Amino acid sequence: MGILIDSSVLIHFERSGTDLSVYVRNHEEEGAFLSVISASELLHGVHRATNQRIRARRLAFVEGVLSALPILGIDLGTARSHAQLWAELARQGNMIGAHDSWLAATCLAHGLRLATSNLREFQRVPGLDVVNWV
Numbered sequence: 001m002g003i004l005i006d007s008s009v010l011i012h013f014e015r016s017g018t019d020l021s022v023y024v025r026n027h028e029e030e031g032a033f034l035s036v037i038s039a040s041e042l043l044h045g046v047h048r049a050t051n052q053r054i055r056a057r058r059l060a061f062v063e064g065v066l067s068a069l070p071i072l073g074i075d076l077g078t079a080r081s082h083a084q085l086w087a088e089l090a091r092q093g094n095m096i097g098a099h100d101s102w103l104a105a106t107c108l109a110h111g112l113r114l115a116t117s118n119l120r121e122f123q124r125v126p127g128l129d130v131v132n133w134v
Helices: 008-015 019-026 034-047 054-067 076-092 098-110
Strands: 001-003 032-035 113-116 131-132
Touching: 001 008, 001 098, 008 019, 008 034, 008 054, 008 113, 032 034, 032 054, 032 098, 034 098, 034 113, 076 098, 098 113
Parallel strands: 001 032, 001 113, 113 131
Antiparallel strands: none
8 A cells, every 4th residue: 555645744844854765765665646636735835935946945855755656646546536426525525625625535535544733634534544644
């Protein structure tokens, strides 16, 4: 079973100077991935930086992540998983954030665990295997 890395983990690593490669190497046999959703969230953080030095540091970190991890897009299987999850959580009155629901659906569709620091949100998703990397 592979692992999808949430942007919350990556943002923590970037801010703390933690070496992501150590974590990825520890999960080499199962494979680590990044969602296109998380890629957008990370790039959004680059564009929001108003200080040029911070923007350059963030961009270097994000580009390193994007080149190091395979990116999973949204395919039909993920869309089906997302639609089912969205309906189920809405029926329960237990919605999670829009981006987070796509990440959860990606994991469910591809049989992946989710590495996140946002346990509270993701633990509401039935059948999602969540691990804390922070």
